[in-house]
Amino acid sequence: MTALRVEGLYKVFGRRPEEAVARLRAGATADEVRATGATPAVIDASFAVxxxxxxxxxxxxxxxxxxxxxxxxxxxxxxxxSVFAGEExxxxxxxxxxxxxxxxxxxxxxxxxxxxxxxxxxxxxxxxxxxxxxxxxxxxxxxxxxxxxxxxxxxxxxxxxxxxxxxxxxxxxxxxxxxxxxxxxxxxxxxxxxxxxxxxxxxxxxxxxxxxxxxxxxxxxxxxxxxxxxxxxxxxxxxxxxxxxxxxxxxxxxxxxxxxxxxxxxxxxxxYTAADVMTDADTVVHADDSPSAVLAALGVHGDTSALVVDDRGGLTGVVTEGDLRDAGRPGGAGTIAAHVRPPAARVAATDPLADLLGPVGTSDLPVVVVDDEGHPSGVVHPGAVLAALAGAPAEEADGRPAGVPVDAVPVDAVPAPERIDERPELAGGPRG
The missing domain is CATH 3.40.50.300 (P-loop containing nucleotide triphosphate hydrolases)
Known part of the structure; x- marks a missing residue:
């Protein structure tokens, strides 16, 4: 049920208003009606709230x-x-x-x-x-x-x-x-x-x-x-x-x-808000994943950074391809925990772009959109923000549509034997 509904509403002041409405319905312009001594103020307004x-x-x-x-x-x-409030x-x-x-x-x-x-x-x-x-x-x-x-x-x-x-x-x-x-x-x-x-x-x-x-x-x-x-x-x-x-x-x-x-x-x-320009975060990993597995996942998705989540799926930080390669152990043992950094900012989907301009302009790390529980919903890249301000919010620089929810890393696409600990749940969802 609508709260308020307006159907074909007219208001004409002056001479013979009903006749003026008939003329307007027949296609007369407001100027033509005004020439007869009537003043159309509202013409055929219809909407529902x-x-x-x-x-x-x-x-x-x-x-x-x-x-x-x-x-x-x-x-x-x-x-x-007619005007209706509810059904009345x-x-x-x-x-x-x-x-x-x-x-x-x-x-x-x-x-x-x-x-x-x-x-x-x-x-x-x-x-x-x-x-x-x-x-x-x-x-x-x-x-x-x-x-x-x-x-x-x-x-x-x-x-x-x-x-x-x-x-x-x-x-x-x-x-x-x-x-x-x-x-x-x-x-x-x-x-x-x-x-x-x-x-x-x-x-x-x-x-x-x-x-x-x-x-x-x-x-x-x-x-x-x-x-x-x-x-x-x-x-x-x-x-x-x-x-x-x-x-x-x-x-x-x-x-x-x-x-x-x-x-x-x-x-x-x-x-525009963060939700309008965010893209899906394809690579979502855990801090105890190996650098080689994360690098492989980044390569599959063409990403330069991955979101790091805890066992409940809450965001703990980000790790970049550069960080892992600079560590000098792309094929080595150990985990990525030492290379996890805070994102440029954590924002809500409803935050306006004005609040994102500082973080995207001063950091090489992504801005991460999180929900009320701290789970990542997507990422915002500088190119998407600039595109929105220029009047093209629907696509980011790589052509992916904005506003797509986070997907788990498809571990089957990560070359063996460097899957993320061979555990599908490490692809981004909560464990256990």
Whole structure:
């Protein structure tokens, strides 16, 4: 079930709006309709938002994005089309039921905070529950819990005018969280903030989303903000949605010149992540493997370094072909343990490329992507990072696709008798 669904939504202001919709459906342009005295603000918008998704609607001033948002919770009545929250159709509800939907299912965070100046921070945060009729003790407890989520646990008794702009916006976000609404509608919520505070609020929202998994529709005119926050992004132009997709999809295929012009200024290092550019780590070994066996495995895969894991499959370090050859014992006895070094960095799959630029630029060792248990998921090479920043994230310098999970070393491909201790489990998986 989708959290929110929009089907063929139109909003026309001015003369004979229904007639204007009919003309638009028949192929008339927005300019032709405006010549009749009607103003199309949203034209045939359709999309679905999944539960727990941040869906960003991005467009310049006058593109129709805020008008679209206000139709989602009935603040504006569509000229045509339908909006569904879950399976309930929002368009056409009577006033009483519409108020209930706004109080319980959808909460809104505004650009200019919309705080009540004569009430305390806690009272502002609990206001939606007060409107719903929740008793004072319960709503203040919920408000204080929500304030703690946004880092304002010590500010509950202050007045809004005693807070900075960023703190006031946090109160607005806490009010939405305290309402326990399934869907948050955020209209240019951070655009009035200074750049540094704005980025802090973006970080706060992403952190809250990871913990709470709310469904969010976020309106912005800033494409970098859209690309950073959105699981998916819809780009509007002159009332129409002209492109919808993940940030990575849109960067790879803008769809038209209008969208492509926006992308020229996007900070790709903040959009692409380690997962987008990592390649599979073909050679995964253990510290008690012999140098000759590891060199043979490197030769099979054409790698210059191997990932070293422990008995549970956790990353312990890397070893390079150069290290083993310089040791002067490619056919000798012993193990590789003395030659294992830390990787250039350990990163999570979700880390942005901006965080990888230092390690890949200053070390000849690979950056290793690990999961929450410390198991390697892949490696990142400098060429893949440069390709992504240049607009070609799908392939690394050797042509292998990015984002492929780690494979075990196929020991059968390692020439006998130098297989890795003749033990298949040493090919990268946990032993025992």
């Amino acid at each position: 999944q539960p727990g998704e941040i869906f960003v609607v991005m467009g310049l001033s006058g593109s129709g994005k805020s008008t679209l948002l206000r139709m989602l919770n009935g603040l504006l009545e569509p000229t045509a089309g 159709q929002i368009t056409g509800l009577d006033d009483k039921r519409l108020r209930e939907v706004r109080q319980r299912r959808m909460s809104m965070v505004f650009q200019h905070f919309a705080l009540l100046p004569h009430r305390s921070v806690a009272e502002n945060a609990g206001y939606a529950l007060e409107v719903r009729g929740v008793d004072r003790r319960t709503r203040l407890a919920a408000a204080r819990e929500a304030l703690a989520m946004v880092g304002l646990e010590g500010e509950a008794d202050r007045r809004p005018d005693e807070l900075s702009g960023g703190m006031q916006q946090r109160v607005g976000l806490a009010r939405a969280l305290a309402s326990e609404a399934e869907i948050l509608l955020m209209d240019e919520a951070f655009s009035a903030l200074d750049p540094l505070i704005r980025r802090e609020m973006q970080d706060q929202l992403l952190d809250l989303q990871r913990r709470l998994g709310r469904t969010i529709v976020f309106i912005t005119h800033d494409l970098n903000e859209a690309m950073r926050l959105g699981d998916r992004v819809a780009i509007m132009r002159s009332g129409r949605i002209v492109r919808t997709g993940t940030p990575e999809d849109i960067l790879a295929d803008p769809g038209d010149d209008y969208v492509a012009r926006f992308l020229a200024d996007v900070d790709r290092s903040r959009v």
